[in-house]
Amino acid sequence: MFVANYLKTGLAGIDFTDCSIEKYMFHIRKTNELWNRLSKDEKEFTNACIEDLKQHLEESVLSKLPENYQSVLKQSVTSGEDDMVRSYLRIRIQKIEKYMFHIRKTNELWNRLSKDEKEFTNACIEDLKQHLEESVLSKLPENYQSVLKQSVTSGEDDMVPEPQLDTFVLCRSKEYLTGIQLEDGPVDDRSKLFEMEPGVLHFICYKSIKALVESGKIDLL
Structure with a gap:
């Protein structure tokens, strides 16, 4: 209950009626005032929850992703950025359901x-x-x-x-890419090859860069 009371007073405007150590374990672990209020058993429980979640993410999700995604999400988990990880997993589950x-x-x-x-x-x-x-x-x-x-x-x-693969997306290449076959626009233009400079933003049909996104050469923004 002390955690719930602290968060209610420390983060005004947010409803924490369902607050628990497990739900806010990363926040508690990196906040000295909260961490120091936990008992020895509660600290052990919190650490165990964090390690279990890390292991679950690495075994069930991260290992299935491209290497560039793995490194970002692993860093997010390690640094306690649980909101980012939860957001990613929530979107992933929503797409699976859809x-x-x-x-x-x-x-x-x-x-x-x-x-x-x-x-x-x-x-x-x-x-x-x-x-x-x-x-x-x-x-x-x-x-x-x-x-x-x-x-x-x-x-x-x-x-x-x-999924609508002909949707246009904002993206950025990590390296110089050439020979990209456009999947949109006038039929006469689709035979032309497209180039992408590293770091330059492009608004392009997802279908045209699908394989490059999956290989980690292009980031979606």
Whole structure:
């Protein structure tokens, strides 16, 4: 309770009714006034929570990412920047939830997930299927009861949302790159190769630089 009271008075305007040592462990660990108020057992508990989280992130998430992402997130965890890590994981989970059917049937994406994320994806798919079948699909004609297709006559899974790779993104190259094939603009221009100077900002179709982003040569901003 002392942690909750301290945060309520020290960080005005934020509701900390669900405050706990586990939730604010990084903040507590790097704040001497809070750390010194913990008992010996509470300090051991806090350190154990931090180490468990680090291990979980490294085994289930960080090891699946490009090396440049790994170094940034590892540094974030080590320095106690838990808000950044939580934000990253929250966005990652949201994307999995949004595109779970597409991820499940696409080997390239499925193999990027950790064991826990695969279990989470499968659970989400089963939960959504059950919900749709019980609340909607069971009440429709048999030809329209598919979760993935509009009807049995559909040639593909036309009810499965997919990421929009033709979205334009702001990016910056880490090195001089040439031979980039543009995927947007007039048809005549798509045969032209594009160059990127290191450190220069570009607003470009994601599909054109997808492989370079995944290899760590280009950063999205």
